[in-house]
Amino acid sequence: MYPVIKPEPREKITFIHSEDLYKKYPDLSPEERENEICKEHGAIFLTGVGADLPDGKPHDGRALDYDDWATPTDSGHVGLNGDIIVCNSVLKCAYELSSMGIRVDRTALLRQLKIRDCENRKELYFHKRLLAGELPLSIGGGIGQSRLCMFYLRKAHIGEIQSSIWPDEMIQKCRENNIVLL
Numbered sequence: 001m002y003p004v005i006k007p008e009p010r011e012k013i014t015f016i017h018s019e020d021l022y023k024k025y026p027d028l029s030p031e032e033r034e035n036e037i038c039k040e041h042g043a044i045f046l047t048g049v050g051a052d053l054p055d056g057k058p059h060d061g062r063a064l065d066y067d068d069w070a071t072p073t074d075s076g077h078v079g080l081n082g083d084i085i086v087c088n089s090v091l092k093c094a095y096e097l098s099s100m101g102i103r104v105d106r107t108a109l110l111r112q113l114k115i116r117d118c119e120n121r122k123e124l125y126f127h128k129r130l131l132a133g134e135l136p137l138s139i140g141g142g143i144g145q146s147r148l149c150m151f152y153l154r155k156a157h158i159g160e161i162q163s164s165i166w167p168d169e170m171i172q173k174c175r176e177n178n179i180v181l182l
Helices: 018-024 030-041 106-115 119-123 125-131 145-153 168-176
Strands: 014-017 043-047 081-088 093-102 139-143
Touching: 014 018, 014 030, 018 030, 018 043, 030 043, 030 081, 030 093, 093 145, 106 119, 106 125, 119 125
Parallel strands: 014 043
Antiparallel strands: 043 081, 081 093, 093 139
């Protein structure tokens, strides 16, 4: 009744820091860098997302009061977070499946607030509690369930795997591309 979906083997995942990725492809945008490295390796874990790169801009945005993207590491880089990114054969591009990392502690929060010139946030409820040591330290990761389903089922649009209400313009665009929305 349903077509057989052949697995795309990913025997290993390649770890690379956003700064090393920048050095490898300095003339490309962050999105283009991800596309190139995923074409080469199939699946990557991109670490250090959020800190400024040599061009003065981060690879991608990260909350300064959530993920720790500024703590120095043993490798001489910064950042204790990362993203699992795979090469999506349907969309023909890099595709983020998960974002995870060490959450900020007192030291990381103060460092990141200073880097982004947002020290006034120390007075916010969450920030006050973290700085006072009232909250537990944590790690975490978010797996995009819909993204994972799209990837495994080889779907091009989120509407193919989850029920939702779509504007007529989006429905027409999907029909033109043979995408069946639920």
